[in-house]
Amino acid sequence: MDAQPNSPEARDIRYHLHPYTNARALQQAGPLIIEKGDGIYVEDNAGNRYIEAMAGLWSVAVGFSEPRLVEAATRQMAKLPFYHNFSSKAHSPLIDLAERLVGMAPVPMSKAFFTNSGSEANDTVVKMLWYRSNALGQPQKKKIISRKRGYHGVTVASASMTGLPNNHISFDLPIANILHTASPHHWRDALPGESEEQFSTRLAGELEQMILAEGPDTVAAFIGEPLMGAGGVIVPPAGYWEKIQAVLARYDILLVADEVICGFGRTGNMFGSQTFGLRPDIMVMSKQLSSSYLPISALLINDKVFEPLADESNRIGTFGHGFTAGGHPVAAAVALENLKLIEERDLVGNARSVGARMQARLRELAGHELVGEVRGVGLIAAVELVADKAGKAPWGKAGALGTLVNGLLQNNGVISRNMGDALAFCPPLIITEAQVDTMVDALRRALDAALPQVRG
Structure with missing residues (x-):
């Protein structure tokens, strides 16, 4: 790259390691x-x-220039620039946002838990599922089934659920207890002459065979994006989610809907779960929650998930998980204003x-x-x-x-x-x-x- 030594481009190359970037190619081409x-x-x-x-x-x-989000952040920054929700603490923006999200959910949900990114939220899902299985006296029920080409984040656990090779190669991933079933991409993966409905039936059958081979009592959950995003914007074929959910119900396996990309309007409904008929036990959301003006993410859990967690936290004395900035008051205030804008407009x-x-x-x-x-x-x-x-x-x-x-x-x-x-x-x-x-x-x-x- 031909750039002046102190130009922004040259300084970026000198000091900045970029995510999802070929570092050597960047040195040649510049940012x-x-x-x-x-x-x-x-x-x-x-x-x-x-x-x-x-x-x-x-x-x-x-959009990239919404003054109401800037004003919401400024007001909250002046009032309470930071507080946490550890050890029975709370603050008003987070209480309001939790109530708002539980009320917006397309299926009955019980509680919201707040993190900073989709990756952290999905990492939290894994820990919650394992914690819940132990609470229920089912220590063997720890496996989570994801899909090839699915995307669920980049932390150790969430990257393991991600079904893309570049998220695994040289990172020594995936970790144990994470499985991957087929991607629902009809155009790429259907057999000659196989209709969408037939393709969906075959994929549901393959999922059931995986569950039976692993042992249904060892599988805790299935995670999927309603529509797959970073794996190629793969729209589920006809009948897919109906058939997949029938298999999960047969073996008492929880459904986790990763709404990080689909949520808050992207698919033409408030949630992708509505567009494609999902009935999840856990919903994961981020990105459009605050229009990414500030980092915030959340997961919603139903009573089937919450009640065992509450019992186990009572037995141990705490639910030993959380993030310093999870549910940050300024991010929560921005998210609330962002949701108002999505609805008002x-x-x-x-x-x-x-x-x-x-x-x-x-x-x-x-x-x-x-x-x-x-x-x-x-x-x-x-x-x-x-x-x-x-x-x-x-x-x-x-x-x-x-x-x-x-x-x-x-x-x-x-x-x-x-x-x-x-x-x-x-x-x-x-x-x-x-x-x-x-x-x-x-x-x-x-x-x-x-x-x-x-x-x-």
């Missing part, structure tokens, strides 16, 4: 440094303006209506030579790129085409993210139809620009 945000747009330090088509990291529901309805426009416009690209599949719901979608449509084959090494088109798209003023060869689109919930059109038109230009390189 993109974002300095400002406004609505659905961000601006880099050279003054270039971009549609942020990933809402940051699937998370900025209300009907951003869930916007995700349905403008999301329908986004889905339709993206599907217009399905005939492009480089597009294998377009999939999504509401304001979340993916465009899967291929060099050979009939064989669904990549261009050279898997991910090379996605990287190429993603770079060209950024040059056209849109920030996306390629997960291998799947380009994701998850813009702020405030996006308009006209802005969707601008975004999709830029994608078409990027695809057309890539075509000569791919065809050689």
Whole structure:
């Protein structure tokens, strides 16, 4: 990279280890440094303006310049800048937020527990499940089934549940008692001539066989995103969740819905569990909870989970788990104001209506030579790129085409993210139809620009 020694780019390379980044490649190419945000747009330090088509990291529901969230943080910072909820302590923003979330849940929930990130929340889920099994006198019931290509975080336990190889390789993961069943990606993984319903039936059967092989009395829970996000925006096929839940019910296995990406409107309902008919025992949420203006996450648990935890904490004398900043009063205040904005401005309805426009416009690209599949719901979608449509084959090494088109798209003023060869689109919930059109038109230009390189 050719940069002045004291430029932001050079200092970033010198001092900053980036997550989810090839460190050596970064040293050559340098970072993109974002300095400002406004609505659905961000601006880099050279003054270039971009549609942020990933809402940051699937998370900025209300856009990058919402004054009411800044004001909520400022008010709370002046009143009570920090307090905790350890040892029977509480504060008003957290009480209000817990009540609000339990009341919003699409199925009966009992309590909210607060953490700082989706990873921490899912790590907490693992500990709660193990704690609960011990409380019930079932010390063998510790296994958790996740899915290949599922994403649940990067802490030791949550990364183990994540079903992506790069989250495991060289980290010595997954840990024991974490299992992975098949990804529900019909386009990629269905047998020739297999309908969505037949594919779902087969996957449910494979799950049941795994449970029986492991021993139903050893399996505590199944965790899944209603719609899989970072694994490629994989929409569950027809009948999938109904059949999966029937298997879980047969063997008294809890369902954990990871709503970190889907929650708070992304799929066109307040929760992805509503969109796809899940009836979870535990719900995990973060990201759009505060539009990521401040770090906060939560998990909701029903009485089936809470009552054994309460009994065990009474036997031991405490529930020995928590985070210093979990349920931080400033983050809680921002989350409460963010939820008000989502409801007042009907951003869930916007995700349905403008999301329908986004889905339709993206599907217009399905005939492009480089597009294998377009999939999504509401304001979340993916465009899967291929060099050979009939064989669904990549261009050279898997991910090379996605990287190429993603770079060209950024040059056209849109920030996306390629997960291998799947380009994701998850813009702020405030996006308009006209802005969707601008975004999709830029994608078409990027695809057309890539075509000569791919065809050689």
